Amino acid sequence: MEKNAIRLKKWAQRAELELESENIHIQYIWNPGGFVNQSYQISDEEKRMHVKFADRAHQPSLQQWACHHEYLRGNYEAPKLLMEIHETVIPEYSYGLLFEFFEGETWKGQAWSDRILSKICQLHGDTHLKRVLGVEEKSYADAFIDTYIHRFREDMKIIDADRGSLPFVQEETFDMFHEMADQLEEEVHQSIHFQRPAEDVVHNDLNQQNILVNGDGFCIIDWDDLTVGDAAADFASLLWPWVDTSEWPMWEQKVRGLAGDDVVERMSLYFKAKLLDDVIDVLADYVEAEEYPEVKERTQQRAKATHLKALELYKARYGKSLYE
Template identity: 50%
Template sequence: MQTIRSEKHLLDFVTDDALDWFDSEVETLNRLVHQLPSFQKKANDTVHNDINWHNVLVEENGGFWMIDWDDLAVHGDVAMDYSVFLWPLYGSEDWPFWEERLMDLEGRERSERMEIYFRAKLLDDVIDVLADYIEAENMPEVKQRTQQRAKDIHLRAYPEYLRRYGK
């Protein structure tokens, strides 16, 4: 947020009030993590730490392989892995199906943590891309494309975040 605030003049599509709200929302998520019982236990899952659709090879017969295990950790939160992997499905018409499967498989605690991770991911799409927008100023060969992409992501994610979580 310091970078974003220091270069705010580049972001004519972001208000000072919005920046203040971003700060308060980060604090809200931090408070939730410290208050929710499901976050009070030590994370002891073996996790991939980079589980996304690019790291899954699917065979024609429906089998699959996980690749890129260089970030493997034996003390992590599998709910984080799930949230990164399932992010493209979250909020889609297929999400209720997957949400029910996860609840059956993983239970309420992991589902609760996944909800916070999903919320944080969406907030990241609101805020982090603004830093990308600013950093693109120093890369003339990709400036226009990077800034347009960042602005588009922000302008899509911000109202979606407000719709889901309010202001």
């Protein structure tokens, strides 16, 4: 990361960003959820900017965001795009977007909650975005499988190929991961709530970290995965931290009032998938962190702790031991 910061600083000094050249500072933004993209903060003593880079495989997602950024900013509080970067500033990352920095904190559920939920509901029914993104013929079950089951199986390829680097996972548990994913897929296929066409416009990565708030308002960031899918996935991802708290009935009522009973019903399986994600996906992050020595220790510590906690919760909540 240090070498990349040096490269990025040199780029920023010649890119006419209206920053004090001698006072430019680069800060890597750690994403505990993986290493698909690279994000940095660029600043001097007066201004701050956010830059996000993608490799060639994920470049189309960032380009889609750039294509729709004005509409997203005008309607959904997305950050202001300052520049597209069409050069390899960082090795293997061939494209990037530079944004105005939003001064705010991660949303914790208190500030702007009704406006945020209302804005998300507006997004789900946005006919303009639905038209320009294109509607594939798929069911809510297909959308669920695309979002979670396929990812679990890709993660398990990474995990199975490097089991030796995961000594805190018992050998028989690895095979159980495959069974858990298969069972979840079967539950989705059998649920009547997942059989209708999936025609909702979704952010598709709507966790708390991707909503920033301050005293004046909020900003929804990371629109890379914007697509047509299932509104229940967005609500479940955003409200996951409150599922096992006394506040959940209040949040459930809000979603039911905005989006309807079917969305709430589908959320129950998305919550199960979220927990299984914390069992499986973090292990893939643990393995991949070996290639990133500067963040390896904290990534692996977080991944191990998340996995072990989620494993116990999964066993308790869904009544099946992964060791049987």
